[in-house]
Amino acid sequence: MARPFHETLHKINGGVLLHDAAEALAELVQAVSATGKPGKIILEITLRKSTTQTLAASGKVKLNRPKEPEIETLLFPTPDGHLLTEDPRQAKLPLQIVQAPTADQLLQAQAEPQIQSQP
Numbered sequence: 001m002a003r004p005f006h007e008t009l010h011k012i013n014g015g016v017l018l019h020d021a022a023e024a025l026a027e028l029v030q031a032v033s034a035t036g037k038p039g040k041i042i043l044e045i046t047l048r049k050s051t052t053q054t055l056a057a058s059g060k061v062k063l064n065r066p067k068e069p070e071i072e073t074l075l076f077p078t079p080d081g082h083l084l085t086e087d088p089r090q091a092k093l094p095l096q097i098v099q100a101p102t103a104d105q106l107l108q109a110q111a112e113p114q115i116q117s118q119p
Helices: 003-036 103-111
Strands: 039-050 055-064
Touching: 003 039, 003 055
Parallel strands: none
Antiparallel strands: 039 055
16 A cells, blocks of 8 residues: 655655645645636656665645736827827816815704795
8 A cells, every 4th residue: 555645745855845835835825816817836756766775855846826917007099199097088077076064054054944835
């Protein structure tokens, strides 16, 4: 029966490979959650014959993070080739700042008799 894979990983590079893989996975989870795009972890293990009785094992972890979406700005082109942040074809509204009534003004308006119209 084969030895559990994680036990062997724990022995390569004194446990550093397994630690690096765990760190890469946490980073990948955060990046995929933030972007909604897929990413990848590549775990590479290299074995080579060291002596007649031993193998030398090494490993590395490669993290391919999802790419962040590029920030876009919507701009409106003009006939002469310029770009504007506001649509030049849309009319401007004459907006004004309206001052909110003070508490005293509201109380005074409430105290004044209301005129009711007869139908």
